[in-house]
Amino acid sequence: MKKIVYSILPAVLLLTSSCQQFLDVQPDLQVDQSQAITNASTAEAAVNGMYNRLGNDSYYGSNFPALSYLSGGDINWTGSQTAPQEIFARRVTSTNGYVGSAWAAIYQTILAANYLLETVPNLSDPQLTADRKNQILGEAYAMRALSYFDLARGWGGVQLILKATYAPTDNTGIPRSSLTDTYAQVLKDLTTAEPLLSNTTNRNRFTRKTVWALRARYHLYRQEWEQAESYATKLIDDTNYKLVSPYSAFFANNAVATTESVFEIAYSNSFKNGHYNWWLPPALSGRREWAPNDALVKSLNDATVGGNRKELIAQTAAPGNLWYGKLYYRNPLGTDPAYVIRIAELYLIRAEARAQLGKTTLALADLNAVRSRAAVPASTAATKEALLTAISDERRVEFPFETDRWFDLVRTGRVATVLGISDTRKYVFPIPNSELLADKALTQNEGY
Template sequence: MKKILIYPALLLSMLLFSCENFLEVESFDRVSDENTIFDKSSAETAVRGAYRSLASLNYSSGFQNTILQAGGDVRSLNNAQTDLNIINYSLRSDIGFLSTYWANFYNTINRANHVIDKVPAVTDVKLTADLKNQLLGEAYFIRAYSYFDLGRIFGNVPIYLTPTKVVADKLGVPKSSQAEVYAQALADLNKAETLLPATVVRHRATKFTVYALRARLNLYLNNYEQAENDANSVLANTSYQLVKPFSLAAGTPESVLEFSYSVTDLNTGYGLWNTSNRQLEPKAVIHNLLNDPTVGGDRKILSVPNAAGQFIGGIYPTNTSAAYGIRTAELYLIRAEARAKKLDPDLTGALSDLNAIRARANVPNSTVANPEEIILAIENERRVEFALEPHRWFDIVRTGRAPAVFNLNDPNKYIFPIPAGEILADPTLAQNPGYGN
């Protein structure tokens, strides 16, 4: 059995993870990451492992906990020092969860890199050209998704496009700028588009999933025309629609990409909201917005008071509930923002998209008229629509509104510090500005 080591020394513990059966596919019992790719079955297993890594690690409870608290509308019930570091925007490079996120992202990227590196050479006649292209396209998509999130969390990070076989493979690689990381994600999405089928599958990547993630990325890049075009490419397909009344999106036309779980592969995010030891609750401000019939409307199901007067987040009703990677509602709001901000604004179209989201939630139409009011209305709609999903921190930072909304004037704090353990493992890796070592 050929061993595959994961990026720097700190990440070697990730080898203890194995991937289990994923979604609606034939069962594989705890397939090891160390399995090489040599035929159709092992190639498919490797891709499922990359999806599992994306779902179980990058969308684990810890990642959501951090980003939701940073967004200001969700509070921790633990009052731990690390929670205070998050809400006070005073992260330190030695905080453990930063190392976990870093390791998770690069573990996922490494899995994708193995697929990209090895699948083209597989000669199994059962691995047809179309299936080979699909698996490669999915790997490029997964890598793009991971680099996009790495870029918006840590900003300036190393880019690795080949598998890690020994730790020394990745030592001494300089960081790329956030712009370069986003450019790599965009290049991977463009490559994935050429390989993936134009089918509708809600738990795996297709051309439509590529269009959706690329629309999001183009919004971050201020490429508004391209963001609108990509959103159009998804919303022109009637398989992606808003469903009234508002409900959680899994398995419906409201879902573009979802991460599914089962009794043998639980959604760890459930524990954030629903158990006796729950870690998070919506703050009063977002609870009140969600329960205002003129603002939240039917989205009030996302924050429900219990008998003790506490607010219970309703994003994951069970421990096998899906996590939402991309929802159709986001495509409407991406297109609305792009239409309002592009060089030749389409304010009528922007308002139409905004009101489509409001109508689906049984909320009165917005009547704002000028560009600034429409853009703010879209920001506020995103706040409510994605109240318990990890969007608001990124939305406020990417739009330059952190000083006004978070009273956060230090741009160095808009990205997180590189984990201290990574710099100890590779002294050539420079810390992000403002965080020392």
Template sequence: MNTYSKTITAAVTAFTLLLSSCNDILDTKPYQQLPAASAITDATSANAALLGAYSNVQNYYSLNYPTLGFLPADNVRFNGTLNQFLQTDQNALTPDNVIITGTWTTIYQAINSANTIIDVVPGLTDPVLTASEKNKITGEAYFIRALGYFDLGRGWGGVPLVLKPTKTISDAQGIRRSSLPQTYDQVLADLTKAEELLPEAATRNRAVKKTAQALRARLHLYREQWVDAEAFASTVIGNSSYALVTPYKAFFTAPFLTNESVFELTFSNADPNTIWNNWYPSALGGQYNFQPTTDFIATLNARGGNRSSLLASVTTGSTTSIYGNLYNRSGLRDDPAYILRIAELYLIRAEARAQQDKLDGADGALADLNAVRQRAGLANSTAATKAEVLLAIEDERRLEFAFEAHRWFDLVRTKRAGDVLGVTDTRKWLFPIPLVDIGADPDLAGDQNPGY
């Protein structure tokens, strides 16, 4: 399947309950009450349920989650008056922020969709649904659940681990917050199961075995498990289906799904991604809510090589507006959401190797760092010591993933948000649990993150 949009209408029709209310951020129901699929009975409804789960991942990655990944950091500033964006930009989030509420809700919507598939599909007896097809569908659901809990964990810390379908409050009563290590343990368990069930394939907009292994590499990086991070990154890098594409802009210039992509979410004009509207100036039909910062523009132009293609400009009268160009399909509105790229696997392995004091040689951190730099048209790094190499990798990640969901989370996981951004109150390194869930769910009462 090349796009979700080809079958999304059928998925929504078949699973209205699954998808209803997912965008209603004023709904006072807690996450336990998010609607589940009414029935999965055969191959058709199982595949429709899976499309519904992917649709929910699309919902939170089309705007909200990337915004939480870049706007609190130093690459992007908010250019407007909307309070939800101002709070995010100023690291002054409140529990009633609609981006926080919408993201939390929709991630749990995706998790609940995955839970239903995991619970039901293995027991189906439809003769059309072969064992291998059941494994594939269930493996994709395990991956979606793993991605959801990983994204919750790095944003909110430990979260309630709901592992069964929930249709009413009573289905999930008594579930308290898990710790962050417990949350990441669940991500690992789900990825291990996904690896077991998913096929070896090069599909880039649906989870396959290498997709699960790539997310495992990222998970191990966040957990500072350097040996495992290196090993799983190497597994993906060593697969000939994935490669750095040149020039840099090739991966975000149609046609998409290039060898750069390990996992991206596909959109279409019928199933649009409208994030471009927040980046484009009004002269190009956008709202220009997000602007590259002056410091980022200068840094990218000085050190970014051909990644300068991330920036574009338009002049109206005497005013020139510089804007982010990663999402540039304003006509067709089919910009992908980039979740895992092979460049990230190179930089994960570089960081893991540097942390193990493996700096030089073919199997050293500098080799991986320089592979990414060479693709950007840059000379090899001059970093020599471990500290210099780690700082060079941090800088490379800032430029390579400038407008993707990385910069804020990178600085938090390395405990550098205070030094780089001046956010010295470490309580602000985690997002608040939505007020609506705290108020509606007695199991979350008293479990709000400190500082909120």
């Protein structure tokens, strides 16, 4: 998809500057780039288009989280389609549709960011003030950082496309960067974004605070414990972010943008979140092709493990008695948020960083803050090793239907222990075969 002439979102770029109207349009069509971003109105529409890319069904709206759900060992695939079945069985190939569509969607998001970064500084429009330009540029840098972070944790080192794409031949012939260099680009973009962004609280758009949260996660993955602790603390100490109680309060009763949420993607009737279709049973107008397995159901229903997180699951009536996930449940269907990062994760990031730094008492306090909200007994883990195991176990039941479990097991080196997968080459996904055919400079991950 990097080689295809980049598409900035259809008619709304040309017809309206309304954020809400634009968010109600799925990004599908291609427009003349020379006319796409020419003033404040079209710039604002393009920013909204960039967020639509992030929320697309192939990215956070469905397929990218599914790569983690179905790989992580707690979710069963109950359908008959080949692509998700391969992921669930851990027999992924380079022609897998979910892998290919997620890869393409992430690069489309990067291309949207690149186009804003290239065009916005040169716009002359009285309505596009210097501060507004900075905010747009900061959002684009932050979006590119998140996108490359997801590529890095999913595929390893990738091609770093840092310029806008106008023609099929643009940005071809670029070799893959190392994993270290890919992560370095993530940090560079986050660092660049931070001073450009407003220091406000917005749960659906990038702000300086969102960057701090993403930096905490980034430093955790890079095992830079002091920085992970420091950036997590910035969010935890901000009174705009709090663990809501009970656990279900951040999603039940059509709740959106609660103090629990640091960054969530908003959807609407015409820009839908595809998760519901896979989680809900047919009686609730879904297909229930992703379902919690027996072990996860047992854990969530255990008062000492899941506590009030049991509200994440429900069971159909007899004779089926089928367990299903109900994080994505809303009516109208598909209007559920997609949760990119919550304050609970910041607590557990800080707990893990503090455990690694030998701050066992403080680490335990952070872990128990999350457990207390879930109404489970306080942990008594007293050693670094016990704490790290307890934190990993906590993440499993805290984020079972979010984009976490597989990547969590990979970064902590627990894939072989938990899932029995000893071939480390399978800890990353294959590069899509279509991309290899389109650009000979792109090389496949070893083992595929």
